[in-house]
Amino acid sequence: MPKDFGIGASSKRREDVRFLTGKGRYTDDINLQGQLHGYFVRSEVAHGMLKRVATEAAAAMPGVHRVFTAADLESAGGLPCGWQITDRFGNPMHEPKHPVLAEGKVRHVGEPIAFVVADTVEQARDAAEAVEVEIEDLPPVLDMKAAVSGDGPLVHDEVPANLCFDWGFVEDNRDAVDEAIRNAPHVTTLELVNNRLVANPMEPRVAIADFDASTGDHTLYLTSQNPHLIRLLMGAFVLGIPEHKLRVVAPDVGGAFGSKIFLYNEEVACMFASIQLRRPVKWASTRSEAFVSDKHGRDHVTKIELALDDDGTFLALRTDTLANLGAYLSTIGSVTPTYLHGTLMAGNYKTPLIYVNVRTVFTNTVPVDAYRGAGRPEATYQLERVIDKAARELGIDPIELRRRNFVQPEDFPYATPVAVEYDTGDYGAVLDKLIEIADLAGFEARRKQSEANGLLRGLGVNTYIEACGIAPSNLVGQLGARAGFYDSATVRVNATGGLVVMAGTKAHGQGHETTFAQVVAEMIGIDETMIEVVQGDTAHTPMGMGSSGSRSIAVGGSAVVRATEKIINKAKKIAAHLMEAAEADVDLADGTFTVAGTDKTVAWGDVCLAAYVPHNYPLEDLEPGLEETAFYDPANFTFPAGAYACEVEIDPETGKVRIDRFAAADDFGNVINPMIVEGQVHGGIAQGIGQALLENCAYDENGQLISASYMDYAMPRASDLPMYVVDHSCQTPCTHNPLGVKGCGEAGAIGSPPAVVNAVLDALNSGGHKVDHIDMPVSPSRVWQAMQG
């Protein structure tokens, strides 16, 4: 019997009532009294010396209050990077300044140069056209291999060969891995590109900054996944505003996928302008601006080598990656291609020796940072692609090859050679489940049917692992993180028994209002409707690191549990007093306190009332009130894992790929709300298929973004996607957090691209085309080209 409330119930998403009826309140729905509007003058060239920015004519235009340039922002710092990487020689990474408005040079198309503030957006835009910008073009740095060659132009004069850092992981393994690969009976090599993507959340970014000179309070309304992080970065590092005078509010957020983690130029400019002008200043991104100013994702070029013995046992793995940082180091741009990527290279396998080399490169492109999966899709893609290639070379069934190398249930906890310890898992069970739900037994018959229709059918099966629940603060501190990665919750019980959970995390579509309420409802045994979840406002929530890296339930949810436990402990003391019993004998179930061995009871609501109307209360031993806060710092990452299968049909005349079937078996540990979890997997797979088949963020040789609108940037549409079969019944609960949960937000985007590409290659090979590799997106044109030999 499926549960109808609490943990394990598919409770309907309470937030959807407002989202689906047009009642959501997004940042752009907020308009403040006396608000001004900003518009950015952006660079139209990729690389050049900024010779002159003349603002006089613009400043004199109707409605214009001020035109800001870098010269005005001298007091402001650059945008900080939150994670310092140490290179493989022990040196800190290069951190060139990331100015709010371009200083001296422009480094990518779309970089903000001036900020015009006027009474209306149209006036600001008119005036922006009157700002005279003189740029002396420099040759752009675009191709990563050329960029690091050492004899081309430099994005930042102080960064030789455009190399931010050269990272080796684990550096001590380097020689042993080289040796093992040299001596291996078989080495499979693959060079591939992990294509650059644009996140494209449905809601573009918006900021409204409001400085109140009468109180000295600064308020920022922002499309953000992590308002506390923004407050810390903007306040302490850029504008010097003390945190108690800076409030960041993220109302409803319409999707983000990572792109709303970062501190951006635009919100800093709004706050700076508001302080100067003493009026609220609003900026709302257009979709065109989003393409050239939202942080991009992925963009790796990798050579991967897998050494195997004759029976297919993995002996060693070596990767050499160039990772594009774009023009500046973004907030977590340094950790995304390193620790979030290198630590996953073991996958689900017992490869004894692994060495990952990543060189991060500055180029004249939009900065690159975390996008759904952030480093983990890049890891999974390389690994699962090279395994398929090895299987083909050795003539071993690709599923069997994977199975032979799995970490086995009895191996947990399993320490990988890339510095992480998997707490639990059962990869064989998940694979078996996949084989069942994907009906792989029927594949050959389906292939025959496709062939009869003149189409090529292929199957791609892969596994994935990811590290979620980011992150143990002491560990990441040693690795260079400049912040802690705990999360927090306050539970405030009201006198009549209802309660508010104030969370440090911030959902941007994932349904935390529902999920967190389910957790608390389960623990206390009260109705979910008695629980309200508040998030996204630094004034009303404890300091937390927000929602990213599939961390909200594993870290934020654990904080909710801890805070609720504190509440229950105190409530038991009160109940013991009311029932004149020993605290140790008091139990709570279904919202009622009982005393073991007696028929005494007291209801949850009566205890709450006693806490706030303490007429009969142990005031000498216990404070009145019922409100507790917990901060939770995880002991380890969590390791969701799964197995995915994709079946495609290719039209051999046109090269068009159609995904016919897609199945996903995931182990997320315990699941709070199965419906929400399935929704997350569906969305993730859509994005993974988007990357594999459609999405291509491309620059031309001048550094102009070619795919700068939906005319050329192909987002997945419903008609591009099959019906999915998903399953999460294989559950090995996380061993180190109170809910036994692992996180599910990114899995779909991580596990699906290799399944799609491997399926395409399988289809082509079945048709006699000896094709080892096609880069994503696997467009009809590329498939056709590959078939031409």
Next chain:
Amino acid sequence: MYDFQFARPTSLDEAVKALSAEDAQALGGGQTLIPTLKQRLAAPEVLVSLTGIRELRFVRRDGDTLRVGGTATHGMVAREAAAEFPGLAGMAVRIGDPAVRNRGTIGGSLANNDPSACYPAAVLAANATVVTNSREIAADEFFDGMFTTALDEGEIITEVRFPIPERANYQKFEQPASHFALVGVMVAKHADGVRVGVTGASEDGVFRWTEAEDALSGNYAPEAVDGLTVSADGMIGDLHGTPEYRAHLVKVLTKRAVAAS
């Protein structure tokens, strides 16, 4: 957008007059022009909406000719030509999405002559006549390379007359992002021969594949074009396909159109 004046005449004469003003521009369904204005890539002084002119909004059969009014929407053509000229209706029903089809017009599409638009291929293959407020222009004279046509400044497309072919079919291979035609081929079999209109492929815009026309006029079967090759010279190469790929698609789609017609 920049500021502009807006006129919505109800007769053709008024529209012609309004369009004679300095920097006046016609507005059809706005599916191309409005996004252009929003991006500030055009700055007309006056926008003259044609959609208030009742007499330009029709689809009707007149003997062997299908007459489509200049502001007939793609949706109207998809519905109202389905029985008379299914090849044309089948093309119209795959333009954009329902919102685009319910606003976008045949006049706007032809005047714009986007190299990836669908209508130009149909007009060429059907050997239609483009009628304006001042003259009649044969299909072969109308298109003049990407985004250029024989229309004069302020000239309004009032009607398009399609001789109804014996058989016709449009095959569209969608560009993955825009869903415009990466390549689109309309084949029309007339009593006096076959015409093949190709869109999306050439840097010179829509064109007739005359070798295929000759071959198909002799033998109206997909195999008739087997021996032909399309040169990649002058074909569009972009993010979505090389010139060779487009040239290849022209042939594949021509055969499919013949088979499906």
